Amino acid sequence: MKKTNMIPLLFAGVIALTGCNANQKNAANTGLNLANMDTTVSPGTDFYQYACGGWIKNNPLPPEFARYGTFDKLRDENQTQLRSLVEEVQKGKQSAGSEAAKISLFYEMGLDSTKLNADGAKPLQQQLDAIRNLKTETDLSAMVATLHKEGMTPFFSLNVNADEKNSSMNIVQLYQAGLGMGDRDYYIVNDAESSKMRDAYKTYINKLFTLAGYNATEAASAVNAVLKIETEIARVSSSREQLRDSQKNYNKITVDQFKSKSTLLDWTVYFKTLGLENMKELDAKQIAFYPALAKSMTKITLDEKKYYLEFNLLDGAAPYLSDAFVNANFDFFGKTMSGSQVLQPRWKRSLTTTNGALGEAIGRLYVAKYFPASSKEKMLTLVKNLQKALGERIQNLQWMSDATKAKAKEKLAAFTIKIGYPDKWRDYSKLDVKNDSYWNNVCRSNIFEFEYHLADVGKPVDKVRWYMFPQTVNAYYNPTSNEICFPAAILQPPFFNPNADDAVNYGAIGVVIGHEMTHGFDDQGRNYDKSGNMTDWWTSEDAAKFKAKADVLAKQYNDIVVLDSVHANGEYTLGENIADHGGLLVAHQAYENTLKGKSVPQPIDGFTNEQRFYIAYATLWGQNIRNEEILRLTKMDPHSLGKWRVNAALRNMDDFYKAFNIKPTDAMYLAPDKRVVIW
Numbered sequence: 223m224k225k226t227n228m229i230p231l232l233f234a235g236v237i238a239l240t241g242c243n244a245n246q247k248n249a250a251n252t253g254l255n256l257a258n259m260d261t262t263v264s265p266g267t268d269f270y271q272y273a274c275g276g277w278i279k280n281n282p283l284p285p286e287f288a289r290y291g292t293f294d295k296l297r298d299e300n301q302t303q304l305r306s307l308v309e310e311v312q313k314g315k316q317s318a319g320s321e322a323a324k325i326s327l328f329y330e331m332g333l334d335s336t337k338l339n340a341d342g343a344k345p346l347q348q349q350l351d352a353i354r355n356l357k358t359e360t361d362l363s364a365m366v367a368t369l370h371k372e373g374m375t376p377f378f379s380l381n382v383n384a385d386e387k388n389s390s391m392n393i394v395q396l397y398q399a400g401l402g403m404g405d406r407d408y409y410i411v412n413d414a415e416s417s418k419m420r421d422a423y424k425t426y427i428n429k430l431f432t433l434a435g436y437n438a439t440e441a442a443s444a445v446n447a448v449l450k451i452e453t454e455i456a457r458v459s460s461s462r463e464q465l466r467d468s469q470k471n472y473n474k475i476t477v478d479q480f481k482s483k484s485t486l487l488d489w490t491v492y493f494k495t496l497g498l499e500n501m502k503e504l505d506a507k508q509i510a511f512y513p514a515l516a517k518s519m520t521k522i523t524l525d526e527k528k529y530y531l532e533f534n535l536l537d538g539a540a541p542y543l544s545d546a547f548v549n550a551n552f553d554f555f556g557k558t559m560s561g562s563q564v565l566q567p568r569w570k571r572s573l574t575t576t577n578g579a580l581g582e583a584i585g586r587l588y589v590a591k592y593f594p595a596s597s598k599e600k601m602l603t604l605v606k607n608l609q610k611a612l613g614e615r616i617q618n619l620q621w622m623s624d625a626t627k628a629k630a631k632e633k634l635a636a637f638t639i640k641i642g643y644p645d646k647w648r649d650y651s652k653l654d655v656k657n658d659s660y661w662n663n664v665c666r667s668n669i670f671e672f673e674y675h676l677a678d679v680g681k682p683v684d685k686v687r688w689y690m691f692p693q694t695v696n697a698y699y700n701p702t703s704n705e706i707c708f709p710a711a712i713l714q715p716p717f718f719n720p721n722a723d724d725a726v727n728y729g730a731i732g733v734v735i736g737h738e739m740t741h742g743f744d745d746q747g748r749n750y751d752k753s754g755n756m757t758d759w760w761t762s763e764d765a766a767k768f769k770a771k772a773d774v775l776a777k778q779y780n781d782i783v784v785l786d787s788v789h790a791n792g793e794y795t796l797g798e799n800i801a802d803h804g805g806l807l808v809a810h811q812a813y814e815n816t817l818k819g820k821s822v823p824q825p826i827d828g829f830t831n832e833q834r835f836y837i838a839y840a841t842l843w844g845q846n847i848r849n850e851e852i853l854r855l856t857k858m859d860p861h862s863l864g865k866w867r868v869n870a871a872l873r874n875m876d877d878f879y880k881a882f883n884i885k886p887t888d889a890m891y892l893a894p895d896k897r898v899v900i901w
């Protein structure tokens with residue numbers, strides 16, 4: 223289930239999470255590790271290379287990674303910490319039904335290669351048979367509901383989130399889904415890259431059916447059916463750019479109205495299977511998707527739909543079955559789509575899954591061991607200073623009217639700030655973990671999660687709930703609750719270093735805080751008011767001026783060539799680029815505020831405080847990345863690639879030019895009239 227429309231700092235859909243050379247700790251005391259730099263390149267030529275070239279050279283891509291950056295490395299170290307926590311739990315006393323017993327057994331089931339390989343496709347045989355035995359379209363509608371509960375997303379997905387126009391209440395939201403390759407372009411674009419992907423996808427589908435015991439004719443029919451149905455879904459799906467338009471994607475209607483619009487499923491049966499038979503209204507998001515898909519599905523036989531559902535199940539289960547299934551899944555998603563060379567070791571895969579299923583139980587252990595209470599205090603001060611700086615910047619904006627400024631400042635003052643870990647922990651007592659099979663545990667955990675959210679339908683939004691685990695190296699802004707959240711795991715170097723000078727902390731975690739804050743005011747966030755309700759609180763002139771500036775920024779990124787002839791997508795990445803640039807501006811101003819009435823700090827390691835601010839920022843985004851992953855992320859990730867989060871954002875900062883004495887003849891140089899300042 224999709225947890226709100228919260229906006230993370232880093233794309234969560236990265237296939238390979240972790241690596242293995244965790245020996246290079248960030249310089250503990252001065253905050254900057256000069257070995258990360260490449261001073262043979264001048265800052266005005268390529269600042270990213272200048273600040274991160276050493277890191278890039280010293281941290282080659284481990285074979286299991288598609289991308290390996292500062293973030294990934296921290297996540298890697300984080301995995302090692304989580305492993306030791308789970309292993310301590312395994313060694314300790316575990317009373318039956320306790321969280322410790324659940325963590326321990328879940329993890330062990332994922333490690334037990336002997337059982338996994340002996341079982342083969344057996345753990346999902348019953349579910350496959352149930353699909354094969356469906357006799358009618360009505361049976362099929364009930365099955366779609368069952369699969370949704372179990373964590374698969376055939377055709378669309380059902381989620382429970384805050385109603386965007388009544389943000390204190392929860393509502394059911396339906397999102398377009400059902401594409402195994404994730405993006406509609408892979409199905410409908412006819413370039414070499416997409417057709418290569420389609421061919422590999424066919425091989426993958428065939429392989430899964432063959433492994434599950436279907437004969438060659440059946441497997442071939444399954445390949446045709448899946449491609450046929452997913453191509454129809456792709457044709458009626460909104461593009462990623464269209465999905466950014468919050469207003470157009472808000473379509474609250476009564477359930478009766480919704481049922482009358484589309485015969486895609488027997489909706490009465492579908493909702494009844496989920497226990498939602500009394501539901502009165504829902505938000506159908508991409509509302510045109512359902513009638514359009516219903517129309518194209520009239521050409522599809524029941525048998526073909528059954529293959530499609532079976533594939534959803536096989537694809538969903540593959541990472542949790544025998545090595546043959548796991549390898550088939552990795553060959554397609556890891557190797558072909560992302561360019562990774564080898565599978566992650568088993569312990570990392572099992573740990574990631576266990577962590578996903580029992581995240582707050584493990585999070586509680588993580589916080590107790592690794593999160594010093596003093597960090598929370600320091601962060602609160604930083605956040606407060608950033609909030610003040612953004613308020614000042616809003617007040618001084620030339621392009622915004624006083625009326626809109628007043629509302630923007632109200633919204634800023636109303637931020638909910640979550641730091642470290644939740645005040646209230648999740649209760650896992652109703653989650654069953656058993657020794658039947660790893661896949662059954664994953665399935666039960668998905669149902670547990672689904673029901674947890676389903677219980678919220680029609681109820682008030684729980685304002686203290688977290689949408690990330692404390693042990694997650696990331697941060698987020700959630701527009702419907704107007705909240706920013708910084709989990710414990712991001713509050714460590716190189717993001718946050720209690721021993722470093724202010725310039726470094728403001729350049730690193732300060733920019734992250736500013737980044738999340740400005741999401742409240744980016745091309746999406748600006749559509750929500752201080753209470754998280756989607757309403758237009760801008761004067762029309764201000765909205766037009768905002769859009770004109772945002773368009774210039776989008777164009778700057780559209781001009782970037784990410785690989786060969788492929789360009790960045792400036793419209794799709796607009797919100798994140800506004801946040802990166804805005805975060806830099808706000809953090810820089812907050813840092814300047816700390817210096818008021820004080821003498822300028824002495825240079826450290828030969829770098830001025832101003833220079834250290836920008837170097838610390840760039841350090842966060844150093845990364846090595848495979849070409850396949852560049853292409854995949856350019857399609858799927860609303861964030862820019864590391865290099866452009868640095869170079870493209872900094873080109874718009876007047877103070878950056880001053881700090882490094884960058885000249886009009888330098889490659890990084892952008893003429894002042896070409897620079898954009900939004901916040």
Ligand SMILES: [Zn+2]
Pocket residue numbers: 229230231232737738741798801
């Ligand atoms: Zn962001």
